[in-house]
Amino acid sequence: MTTPVSDSPDQIRQRQERSWSRSAHGWAGRRATFEAGARVVSHRLADAVGLTLGLNLDLADLACGAGEPTLTLARRLGPLGTLVGLDLAHGMIVEARRAAVQERVEDRVRFEIGDLEALPLADGSQDAATCRWGLMFAVDPSLALREVVRILKPGGRFAASVWDHARHVPMIALARDAAQATLNAPAPTPDAPEPFRLADRDALRARFLDAGFEPDSINVEEQMVTWEFLDAEEYCAFHLEVSAALADLYHQRPYEAQAAFRQVMSESAHQFADPHGIVRMPCRALIWQARTLN
Template sequence: MTTTGFEPARFKATQRANWNAMSGGWLSWRDKFERGAAPVSRHLIALAGLGPGQRVLDIGTGTGEPALTAAAVVGPTGHVTAIDLAEDMVAIAADRATKLDDTAAPVEVRQGDVETLDLPEAGYDAVLSRWGLMFAVDHIAAFRAVASVLRPGGTLAASVWGEPADAPMVSRGFRVLAQRLDLPTPPPGEPNPYSMADQEQTELELRAAGFTDIAITDFTAPFWLTDTSEYVEFYRVCSPPGLLTMIEKRYGSADDPETWAAIADSVADLRAPDGTIQLPSRTRIIRARR
C-alpha cells in the first residue's frame, strides 16, 4: 500500500534516471563495494541451494551481482537471467558478462521491472536479489511476480536493508545529508532502502504472494574502507545527482567543504587501530519457497 498522492510511474521514472546517472560511479566503486557485498552474494547462493545446470534470475542486478557469481556456480549447463530497471546498469552488467569464461553459465542481461516481469512462467529454479526488492512500489505485486517465474518448490533468496542504524555503509552519510538539506522522512508505504526492514510485515507480504517456508534472518556485510576520505568519495560518486544539486543550491557549491567534512566525521568513530574504517552493515536475508 502506498500513500495518498504518491505517483508510482513518476517514482519509477526517477529511480531509473537516478540509477542510470549513478551507473558509472557504481562501476568505479565496484571492487571496493564488493569487498563487503560479495559475502552476501555467496550467502544468498548457498541459501538458494544453487548447483550445476540450474536456471537463475537475478532481480536488480546493478553492475552484475549476484548474477555473475551465480553463473560460475551453475556452470555452462545452467543459465542466468539478470534484470535491472536502468539501461546503463544493464549495459555494464552485459559487458561484464561477456568476459566470463566457458566454465560459467551464459548470462542474459535485460532491462526489466520486478512488478511486471516478462519472463517464462515457472522458468527458474531460483530467484536472487541483492538490495533491490525494497524499491518495489507494491511489495505483494513484486513477490507475486517473483513467485510466478519460480518453478514449484523454487527458492527466493534476497537481501534487503534492515534498520538504518545497523547499516553504516549506506546510512551514516545519508543521515548527514538529510540533516543538512532538511530532507523529509519518506511517508509510510513509499519505497525506500528500508521499506522491508519490518520482518513481520515482510513475512505477511510474502505469504500473501503465495510463498511458504519463509525465513528472515540477519547477515553482516563486512564493508571497510581505507580512511574517511574514501567514504566521502563513495557518497560523491554513488549518490543520486539530485542530492548534489541540492547541496549546490543550499550551500553555493556541490563541493561545500562543511558538508563533506561532516560526512567524513560521521564514520570517524568507526576507525580501527590499523586506521581503516570498519563499516559492518547488518542486512535482512529473505529465504522463501514457492
C-alpha cells in the same frame, strides 16, 4: 532522494530508472570497494537457492544493478543452466554486460531490462530467483513478490537480501542523516522506496505469505556485512559517486552547505576508524528464503 506521495507508480519508476542509470557508472567504478563487503551476501544468496558449483538451473537475478550477484551466480552455474539478470535501469544493464565481458562469463548470462513488478519472464519458467538489496525499492513490494511466485516453478526457491533497521546499517544511514542535516534532504515519506523500508521482519513475512510462498519455507537470517574505506574522505566520495540524487543535491547547495556535509560525513566515519584512519563499517543485512508450493 525521496518520493513525493503525490507521484504515480509510473512516475516513481521513471524517476528511479533515470537516477539509477545516471548512478550506474559510479557503481561500476566502485565495484571493487562495494563487492569486497557485499560478496558474502552474494554467496549466501547462491547457497540459499541451492546453486552448487556446476548445477544446471534456470535462474533469474532480479534488480541486478551493475551485475552482482549475477556474475557470482554465473561462475557457479552448470553449462546447461540459464541465467538472466534483470534491472529497471538501462544504464545498469549496460554496465552489467560490460562486467560480464570483463569477467569472461558473457556466455553464461544475459542481461535485460526488467521491472520487479512486471517481470519479462514466463509463468513457471525459473527454478530459482535471487534479489540482492532490490526488493525495498519496488514501488509495491507485495506485487514484486507475487511476480516472483508467478515466474517460479512448483517448489522453486527464492532468496533476497534487505537491510535491517537504520541503526544497524551505518554505511547508508550516516550518509542519509548527514544529507538531511546539512543539505536539506527531505525525510522519507511513509512506505516510499528506500533502503530500510522492509526492515520489519513480521511485516515482510506477511508479504511473503500473501504472495503465496509455502508458509513453512519462509525463513530469515542475519548476515553481517563490513565495508572498508581508506579514510573518512573516501567514505564521503563513495556516496557522492554512487548516488546521482545525492550528488545533485550536494552540487545544488552553496559551498558552506557542501563543506558542512563533508564535515559531518567525516565525523561520522571517524567513529569507525582504526588508528591508521581506515574506516570499517559493520552493517546487518537480512537474508530471506522461501519456496513456492509444489
